[in-house]
Each structure stands twice: as C-alpha cells, then as structure tokens.
Amino acid sequence: MKKTQKTLLVVAALLALGTAQADTLKKIKDTGTITLGVRESSGALSYTLGDGKFVGFHTEMAEHITSDLRKKLGLSTLTIKYQPVTSQNRIPLIENGTVDLECGSTTNNAARQKQVSFAVTTYVEEVRIAVKANSGITGIAQLNGKNVATTTGTTSVQLLRKHEKATGVDFKEVFGKDHADSFLLLESGRADAFVMDGQILAGSIAKSKNPAEYKVVGEVLNVEPIACMLAKDDAPFKAAVDDSIKAMMKSGELAKLYDKWFLQPIAPTNVRVGLPLSEATKMAWANPNDKPAEDYAKK
Template sequence: MKLLLIAAAVASTLSFNAHAQSAEELTGTLKKVKDSGTLTLGIRESSGPLSYLDGNQKVVGYHIDICYKIVDAVKARLKMPGLKVAEQVVTSQNRIPLTVNGTVDLECGSTTNNADRQKQVAFAPTTFVTNVRMAVKKASGITELDQLSGKPVATTTGTTSVALMRAHEKGKNVDFKEVYGKDHADSFLMLESDRAVAFVMDDNLLASLISNSQNAAQYAIVGPALSTEPIAIMLRRDDPQFKALVDDSVKGLMKSGEINKLYTKWFLSPIPPKNISLNFAMSDALKGAIANPNDNPAESYKK
C-alpha cells in the first residue's frame, strides 16, 4: 500500500512538472499568438508573384502559399486548428517597423535578407533569389545605366534599388534623378505615364508588373544585374522558438519537393488576374538555396 502511495505521489509530481513545463514552453511569438488567438501575416498588394492582389482583391502568391504552410505548422504546434489568421497590408517603408513592434508576425512579401536588416529582424530560409535590374519602355532605346544621366528613375520607397544603382561600377558617375513610388504599382505607374524613364527593382516583380500592364509588349527588362539578392519571409529577431518552427516548416517544403510545385504554380503557370504565365525559370542560385537551406544575407552572394 505504501509503495502504491509513493508511486502515485511520484506520478502526480511528474504530471505537475510536465504541466508546468508545458505552460512555460511557449515564448515570444508563439506565446503571443496562443494568448491572442490570432496570427498576423504582413502582405503586399503589388509584389507579384510573391504577394499581390488578384482580380477579386484577395491576396495570393508564392510567399502567401508558403506563409499559410507555416500557419498550418503553428496551428499544429499550438493545438489550435481554429487559430485566426489576420492579414495586414505592409509597404516597403513600414514592413520592418511593423514586424519589430509585433503588428505582424510573419512578413510574406518580397523582402531582401541583408546584413543590415538582420540587425533588426530575422529571416526564414531563402525561398527566392532575385536580380535587381531596370524596366524601360522599348521605344526609349535605353539599355544601359549610363543612358540614364539627367533622367528621372523610379524606385519604391524603402527599397535598396537606388543605392545599388549608385554603388554599381556602371552607375557611380551617372547623375539621374530619383523619383519614388509608395509601392511597386505606383513606381511602375511612373514608368507607364512617362514620369520616369526606368523603374529599378527585382526582376521578378518587374516581370509581374509588365505582364499585367495594359501593353506588356512595349516594355523590356534591361541592363546589368545590379545585385543578386536572397528574398525570404521575415519575422522578429531573438525568438528562437518561433524561428525554429518557421525554419523547420520551410525546410520541410524544400525536402518534400513541395516548394518546387509552388514555384511551378506561380512562376511557370498561368496566374491571376490575367491568367498569364511569367515563364520565369528557377535560377541556379535558388536551386542551390533549396538544396542547402540557409538564411545567409545578400552579402554572401557577392562575388
């Protein structure tokens, strides 16, 4: 009888400790999400085909699909199948502050992972690699950076494109005028309406904006690649528990081959709103990032 009482006491203690440990397990974002019952995604409205609005004003895209795969992992981890998911529109200018201050938990747009940003936020493993180039109207005859001298060049507020142009060997001595759009659609509109002769941005975003424009045939993506940059889903820094879950989710998509299917869906197949395919083949750099998942910053891609 005494042994049974001791065993029961030990079992009770273990059960209590396990319960206490479980209660203490959650930290950072996972605790925030558990307590609030809501996980908030930062979404972009014109960062196609990563995150953009379709013809019905619904956000869709390659990174949106990946983020919802991460959401599924969060639901499983928290045992909350009914977890509410909110979507918060962010811009190039406010995406980092809204991630840092907890307004959004995952930023699912088109953010470059670089060393400076890693001082403020963390990144999931790289899920896209882009080249920064420029879109022009073919009729302008512009094909190189040195043809931009004295002319207005558009880019989006909060992005690194103009700095990359000025740092590039062929752009150092080019005296162009910077004009800024509040988002990528606004920047492209400057090119479309001849308020700018070029729009400098990630080549995939340029391809998406051109394909959905009124007269896609009049545009071209030209000039040297100003930079090769890893693009990744962004989250808060110093949150190892959530970072591990996000990383494991993305690595799982890579290991299973699911991410290749998502790439085919958004870059090689007809997509909304016009059901046009970008025919944007996967780069060797992205193939390498999928084969060897990492959150290395853009500086590691420099030659």
C-alpha cells in the same frame, strides 16, 4: 538610491515586455490568430486581388507555414489576419508585434538583421532595370539625363549609383509609394526606367495592360536573398517557421508553388510571369540558410 531602483525596475519591465512580444508561438496559441504581413504589389511573390484577398508565391507559402504552426500548437483552427505592409513600415510592424510573420519581398541583409530575424532564404533575387521596349535603353549608360523610378524605402537606386558602370551617369530619382505606383511612373512616361527586383519588374509587366510594351534590360545590379521576416531573438518561432519551409523544400511542395506562380498564368490578367527557377534559388533550397545579402556579394 530610490531613483536607481526605479530605473532598474523600468528597465526590467521593458525587458520583460520585449520577451513577451517575442514569444510569438505563445501569442498565436493564446489568441488563435496569426497576423501575416503581405504586400499589395510585390510581383508574383505577394500581391492583392482586391477586396482583402492576397495571393502569390510567398503568401501561399506563408499559409502553408500557418497550417504547420496550427498542427504544432495543437489548435483545431487558426485564424489568419492579413496585414498589408510597405517597404517603409514592414520592419517597424514586426518590431512592435503588429505583424507576426512577413512573407513578401524583403531582402535579408546585415543591417536589417540588427532589428529583425529572417527565416531561411526562399527566393534569390536579381536587381534589374525595366524600360519601355521602344526606349532605346539597354543598360546603365543610357540612363544619363533620365528619370529613374524606385519605391520609397528600398535600396535599388542606391545599388544603381554604386555600380561600376554608373560612373559619370547622371539621372534623377523619382519615387513611387509602392511598386505599383513606381511602375505607373514608367507606364505614364514620368519615369524612363524602373529599377527594382527582377521578379517584381517581370510581375508588374505581366499584369500591365500591354506587356509587350516593356522589357527588363541591362546589367544585374545586385543578387539578394529574399526571406520571411520575424521578430528578433525569438528562436522557437524561427525554428518552427524554418522547419515548415525546409519540409516544403524537401517534399517538392515549394517547387510546385514556384511553378504555379511564376510559370503558369496567374490572376488577374491570366498572363505568365515566365521566370524559370534560377540556379541561385535552387542552391538556396538545396542548402537551407539565412545568410544575408553581403554573403552573396562578389568577392
């Protein structure tokens, strides 16, 4: 009996701890601080300029969300702590409460929804292939016998292998620790192609030493909704984040941010990424939702 009671107390304590960790609005109000998960090399969505400075479409959007949260909580100031995350550690850092809100380049899918929650979709991505312009590679068929780079913790190469046009195509997968490292594999010739989200590829090319030496080619491997990630089952926080994003969609502020980061020259190279707003992203803004990638799959 005593053992059973002890077990129940432990379970109750763990449940209480989980509830406390998920009460993000209270945590932010009590500490006067919010921790944003940011990426160091996720194209124009989120990247670093060095010296602890992080910028990008989703990073600046997260800063707008933070401003709205400050007003909602009645705080005179709200300190932002920027926490760099990777494809490997971003979900654990949300789950353990280290990061309050991650606005980088994370795909909302059914598997991840079992661990975390997602805000409404703010970018709809197409997975593509980047190669050197003189490589002769125009699509999946030319990858036979080649080295294909991908970033550890992502699913892009698995998508490539599953594509109907990949039948009989044999290639070797090489891993970069982050997107910048994966692009370096292509740049240095250790990889013949880099498979990743199209905007990350375009952003990496735009920030490279010689952008004209690279191009994005081939079939669209997948269409994926990208969204900010937050703790699972924290409905008040999710509602506050969603309300802020929806207000930006309605006011046109999100469109202005998109133009700034994807259609205008950006630091540090002062080169344009040059990706017009896609119809799929326009649709996501017109009809805000947090549907997973599986809902975007071709029926």
